[in-house]
Amino acid sequence: MYVQHKSHAQLAEQFNRDAKRVDWHDETLWLVRIKRDRAASQVAEWEQLREAASQIKNNVLSNLHDYLLQFEQHALANGIHVHWAADATEHNEIVHAIIRKHNINHIVKSKSMLTEECGLNEYLHGQDIEVIDTDLGERIVQLAKEPPSHIVLPCIHWKKEEIGELFHQHLGTPKGNADPQFLTAAARAHLREHFLAGKLAITGVNFAVAETGEVVVCTNEGNADLGVQLADVHIACMGIEKIIPQRKHLAIFLRLLARSATGQPITTYSSHFQKPREGQEMHIVLVDNGRSRRLASDDFRNVLKCIRCGACFNTCPVYRRSGGHSYHTAVAGPIGSILAPGLDTIYLLPLPCVGRAPMFAR
Template sequence: MERTGHHPQLAEHFNRDEPRVNWHDETLWFIRSKRDKIANTIPEWEELREIASQLKNNVLSNLSEYLIAFEKNATRNGVNVHWAADAKEHNEIVHSILQKHGVTKMVKSKSMLTEECHMNEYLEAHGVEVIDSDLGESIVQLAKEPPSHIVLPCIHWKKEEIGELFQKHLGTPAGNADPQFLTNAARLHLREKFLTRKVALTGVNFAIAETGEFVVCTNEGNADMGVHLADVHIASMGIEKIIPQRKHLGVFLRLLARSATGQPVTAYSSHFKKPRIGQEMHIVIVDNGRSRQLGRKEFRNSLKCIRCAACFNTCPVYRRSGGHSYHTAIAGPIGSILAPNLDMKQYADLPFASTLCGSCSNVCPVKIDIHDQLYKWRQVLVKEGYVPAAKKVAMKGMNNILSKPSLYRTAGKTGRWFLNHLPFFVKNKFNPWYKQREMPEAPKQSFGEWYRKRKV
């Protein structure tokens, strides 16, 4: 069952099982370490990040032209191009393609965009069965949960729990939690789906304006297995997936898997240009708020994201709060700067779910200033009124004291004001500072007092 609430409550709940938090943290730190190790084998790593960042700057600055070129070239390649203004339209387009072919069963490889659009729920409500074929996604799908990580969807699941899940749904023997065994069970289960489904949907990692082709990266080969055996291939892509030319893949494919999992490249980097003979290929280009984000000067850089999740793996908060505490399809630091664009009210908590430590910006392969954007979102959310009124009163009071030296001195002397406002110093169970931490001891005199006496 999904819990509801905001990040602090959901994270607090996650933290009730400390050994599990340790396990989650260590598992993700291991991936961060693999990323460091492989990045350090590439002397030009930082230069590559800079080039990738500039390429994405170019893409954002010329996006309408690139999209038009992509559409023209893809159409010439025999691909049907659709445009979806929002999630609803995307889901309707996919459904209409399925209806046209009279198909009610579809296989799907990982696509965070379809998660964002809640496509599975939509199609299921319309009588379409969607099978997620990425192993991690199929696990969370069996558990009726959303993915908790965009690259490692079931990173929050222990193998014993997956063993039980498979026992229930796939009939594997009780007590078998061997990853090799469980993976093979999923392979056999899904192979039958690949062989019988007429429609396969994939995401898109990169779409090349110049050629009209697109690239899908997987390790399992599930996107290819689905697509090459299906009569219809639907690919869903956000408008920001465009890159100018094929040769630019050299830059992005060098960065993507190294940043994501510490691999030199994903096992498969498949380039889809034309449908195979007898096959039908569709591309759904989705906006869903992205063009609005493009107009937000301070936040448009978030659209440079290539969904590697390096910022998840390095984030000390993500590792200790779990993906579901972000209550949005794309969790982690990048999700916290994307989500408020979709709904400021619903996601007002997310930019505050960070210490602004800045590690995310340092690992980002396209150099998105993630932690600066978190800070900037806080300012916007406060100004737009999405932060509790009591907080505003407290902050105004604090500012009043801090901007008037005489009030500050009196407040400091009596000690009371600081103990109440700084904001941690009341020794009772309602004070979140004191719950698991001791108070600093108040000294006899402040430095200011000491200094004035010293001068005399």
């Protein structure tokens, strides 16, 4: 929920004033795209996997009501509290009510584009609750008081020297030290203190399995797991389109997600949260926030198939050369332009994903 008063063109022009940064941003993201292509080419059945994923999502979208109820029923049976939020305000109020009930004012949060979409950090900040983003890239942009500029690589617009200076200012690292390993170790020590103090952990959700009532969270840093395992309360926040029917379908989506995102064969951690551990409380917040309207639209229904791999960002020359902050929404890039409510839909129709399954950019 980032309100920008300038147009995309104006903000892109601003980004383009630093020609070297634009070239470097463009080349770096194109390298990620090349890695994705290499990874995809090593899977002989890649196109069949994409098609299978698209068909599963078609089935989910045609039966979303039933799958959501099935998911809720199983989650409740697993001892999870399930909440429904019609929009961002309701989502934030639900999360806040849980935090207030436990009288907590310091929480840890792993990456969740849904909470970015809902403006949760800003909302909780206004309630005197400190939220620490524990994904390294997210923490970097949080320290810089910026939104993420990419859904998978939130601080891709930052150079290591700039991160060194940011850490010097906020974490007290030696000035001029921009060694990535050193900076990562400094961030780890900094975040560890917050993990140990965090009584409540918020995570996003990559997939929610209707047949079991479990959610699956994918990270490369293990930060979601550490946060949840050390916390007394876990809140998982998800858009209603994250449902998949059965656990076996993960075999398709997990193979596609990591390869499409970064060219990795698998995300380092794909963690299943099916019930709270003994003594822990677990909540899941299911959020609509305009998704039902998208579902009802023939032109835009397919955007709900998006698994947020980010491949279309890396593919898009406009995104690569205008930067994520030139968009006006939490999810930037081509898919963000389509997902965001209130934009001019006629302008958006020519984007390359629409018309076929908007997944896993070619």
